[in-house]
Amino acid sequence: MGIGILCSGGDCAGMNPAIRRFVDKCINENTQPYFIYDGLSGMIDGHIKKASHTDVSGIIHKGGTIIRSSRSKRFFEKKFREQAFNNLAKNNIDKLVVLGGDGSFRALKQFYDDFGVKFVGIPATIDNDVNLTEYCLGVDTALNVIRSAIDNIRDTASSFRRAFVIEVMGRECGYLALVSAITSGAELCIIPEIEPNMNNLEKRLSNELNAGRNYLIAIVTEGTGKTETIKEWIENRLNLDSRISILSHIQRGGNPTVYDRLMGFEFIDFGLNTLLKNSMPNGVVTYKNGYFSMETIDKVVSGKYRIKENILKLAYKMSGI
Ligand code: F6P
Numbered sequence: 001m002g003i004g005i006l007c008s009g010g011d012c013a014g015m016n017p018a019i020r021r022f023v024d025k026c027i028n029e030n031t032q033p034y035f036i037y038d039g040l041s042g043m044i045d046g047h048i049k050k051a052s053h054t055d056v057s058g059i060i061h062k063g064g065t066i067i068r069s070s071r072s073k074r075f076f077e078k079k080f081r082e083q084a085f086n087n088l089a090k091n092n093i094d095k096l097v098v099l100g101g102d103g104s105f106r107a108l109k110q111f112y113d114d115f116g117v118k119f120v121g122i123p124a125t126i127d128n129d130v131n132l133t134e135y136c137l138g139v140d141t142a143l144n145v146i147r148s149a150i151d152n153i154r155d156t157a158s159s160f161r162r163a164f165v166i167e168v169m170g171r172e173c174g175y176l177a178l179v180s181a182i183t184s185g186a187e188l189c190i191i192p193e194i195e196p197n198m199n200n201l202e203k204r205l206s207n208e209l210n211a212g213r214n215y216l217i218a219i220v221t222e223g224t225g226k227t228e229t230i231k232e233w234i235e236n237r238l239n240l241d242s243r244i245s246i247l248s249h250i251q252r253g254g255n256p257t258v259y260d261r262l263m264g265f266e267f268i269d270f271g272l273n274t275l276l277k278n279s280m281p282n283g284v285v286t287y288k289n290g291y292f293s294m295e296t297i298d299k300v301v302s303g304k305y306r307i308k309e310n311i312l313k314l315a316y317k318m319s320g321i
Helices: 015-028 039-045 078-090 102-115 140-162 176-184 199-211 225-235 248-252 258-277 299-304 310-314
Strands: 001-005 033-036 049-050 093-100 118-123 165-170 186-188 217-219 242-246 284-286 291-295
Touching: 001 015, 001 039, 015 033, 015 093, 015 258, 033 039, 039 078, 039 102, 078 093, 078 102, 078 258, 093 102, 093 258, 102 118, 102 284, 102 299, 118 258, 140 165, 140 176, 140 248, 140 258, 165 176, 165 225, 176 186, 176 217, 176 310, 199 225, 217 225, 225 242, 242 284, 258 291, 284 299, 291 299
Parallel strands: 001 033, 001 093, 093 118, 118 284, 165 217, 165 242, 186 217
Antiparallel strands: 033 049, 284 291
């Protein structure tokens, strides 16, 4: 029997290195690796092929995923899950490795409950919002893309006496915005995890502008929905010309950093070892305090990811706290 790999949900850098390690390790362990193209949707439509070393040569440095990804609504319906199961059976696949976020893991848990197909989930999303893991594949690359964009925006902001409100991805999780704000020395950080004190921000920033500061950088998480409000606030309360820059899908691209390449290898090694030993039929690989471990899917999806308090505290000043 063989093992299939698929990507589900938003793609991210690090998926290709993980796919490469998956193929190499399966072959070393005398197990046939399969590619399932186009995520859950491709599993329903039978986009499946045997993978070999040749398929993964020259991909380690590439962003995105060579097997593509998707968000599938059809997978919520049992008849399509059954179709997917039949496609796996036709190809002698009885186990899956899934690169994605918790929504994808939930879908796979349903698939396991329906048909007993074992799987291991590898957290792979730039949002870094999977419960019980400190790291999701792709985050380091996305942070570096954002860092580079902010560095460029700062050049023009400071040349014009302007504020820039930079919206970053992350859905309801402020991790990308928070770390970017801290490491870029932003003046404002607006994330769902911290309720900003706008009065304090107004006092501090007005004083700084009066004392000679000539530009501002504000980083806002998309999920707060406050990008436009912050722009208007800056113009009305601080009297500073202001522009919005939505970084959007640029953040999902780019060559994987060294860290994401290595983490791709390590996540896969740990996950495949578990799957091959049959020690946990439907778990998620997590990374905490420098170590990998397995968590049950139920535990992962039963809670919400929380950013560590010590990192949150570093942004208090930027939120007026
Ligand atoms: O989950 C990853 C992510 O990039 C989010 O940060 C973002 O909100 C969403 O996907 C965008 O989704 P899509 O690529 O479907 O527009």
